[in-house]
Amino acid sequence: MRPLTVSRLFVQCGILSAILFCVMVAALKFGAVHVSLYGLGRDLLLYILGKTTEISSDYSLILNLRLPRIFLGVLVGASLSIAGTSFQALLRNPLADPYVLGVSNGAAVGAIVALLLEPRLSLSPEIASVFTPLGGFLGAGVAITAVYFLGRREGRIDSNTLLLGGVITASLLSAIIILLLTTMPSSNVRGMAYWLMGELSAVPSRPLAWVLRVGFFVAAAVIYTTASDLNLLLSGEKEAMHLGVDVRRVRLVVYIGASALTGLAVAMSGSIGYVGLLVPHVMRMIFGSDHRILIPASAFGGAIVLVMADTLARTIAAPAELPVGAITAIAGAPLFIYLLRRKLA
Amino acid sequence: MSATRSTSSRTAMEASRAANEPRLSVEQVSYAYTPNPQQAPIFTLEATGFQAKAGEVIAILGPNASGKSTLLQIISGALQPLSGRVLLNGFVTHDLEPRTRGQRIAMVQQESQLLFPSKAWEFVMQGRHPYGKSLRFETADDVTIAKNALAQVGAEHLSDRWMDQISGGEKQRVILARALAQQPLLLLLDEPTLHLDIGAQVDLLDNLRRLAAENRYTVVIVTHELNLVGEYADQVVLMQKGKCLRVGAPASVYQRDLLEQVFQTQLTVEMGSNGRPRVNILPGA
16 A cells, blocks of 8 residues: 655646656757757856846857747647646546647637738737637637537536537537638738647747636646546446535536636647547556646646657757647557557457 | 544544434435436435434335335435435435545445556555545544454455455455555445355344444445344335335344335245345245
């Protein structure tokens, strides 16, 4: 018997954060412009100390372009993975993830509508810069609320109905996306296609980045307070209730928290699939299914995977950039099939 | 051993208060299940009542769809009765806070399905969940209590085994150990012998009888195993189609005509040398 202790939790999270740090440094180093590790370390230190004028132009470019993008990757990857872990436990379904539930398509519809409306509304530059992600966030919110009500039967949430509701909503929304895309000016279609496949190149403006950070930490913290309740929910709602879990409260808190994380992630980066589905499974194989470690481990794992995938997307066909969602899907689909067959065996 | 101490002091306090009154009092509870409020209920449980003391084993007996599990859910506080109430040491079970309820009432369900496998000790440790705040880490006390719970059902050797790799009988013991780790006053079991062979069934009932006597649990078990109930229960609540037909000691409830009518089969009832009734089914008679 070796129950999880706070010290073991910290050690495991420490190891994961060290790996994440190494991946972030590697992501800073690799790209269209080559830089040395020494120069990177020196200028990173200057950057942290605020002596930005002493940084050489090449490195300044890297720190100003790559670093915010890496941080965005960390937050989006962590958000998607925490949301996936939470939805899988909440719905007691290993296939549940933000995308199966139709959230990403909801966000896409919201973003496209915003993109179509933007030229017609004379918006100030500040609002125009956040208009598309805002549309995406609202679209995600509307989709997840619709799926929630579709999943209610006799006044309570039925996991299977909810998942099916998600699948149906997603397919309806993807039809709407195709209709909207055909009405778009062709100049916008390419950008939109990248957004639909997921990309991290559109680094959010400063206020938006703060919204993302604060939103992430609040939602993640709220979900984490239910970690041991989620462990019991894996055995079913009735059992959890008999073991002292306030099932209604936990369901509401986790549903809202995970939806907010998904909405924020999708609004910033478009549809990046497989991270929310696969990272929790891999982390569960390494750390077990105790959510007190699984939630932070998935957050680190999601961040590591997405930063790595984005580095690949930037470098594999440099100077051209591939959408990171395509990379995660190409790597994720075979891995998913492997895990599925391994489980069946 | 603060957790053990607090539980034992709580038990002592409640035991002294309840010295002269039954621990569990089911007061004429009824229930109606209606999937659509505009339609007539598709299942009703008519007013049912009985009382039980600490250390007693009560069996709710009846054929399929007689309302046994519904009655058990009402006793557990998970379902609110349409009328009547269930009192555990004077408190209405449905009104208890989820955590308090988890400290006083443990439920062993028909099947405990795991989405992702866990080790037996992790499963038993879940029984300590009602004793902490939302985000809790288990203490040394919790580990001791979980180990004792496994030992009480003779399953210490299963501690490090995966739940999906042990037999049905072993799994049932671990599930029972989790309920014991809750240190409840009331132990409820919904058809716990369903997938067990006869040896494992007897073993489980032996364990329950002993635990009820040693730990002063009140045990309520839902089953349709006539002979096991006849052998092990102190009281039987006989049910049919949502009606409570009889409450009493097995020897008084086990009457041939009554059982034949309830179970729709011909049978004989004999009194064993220990004063407990034995039922023989007469196939094709």
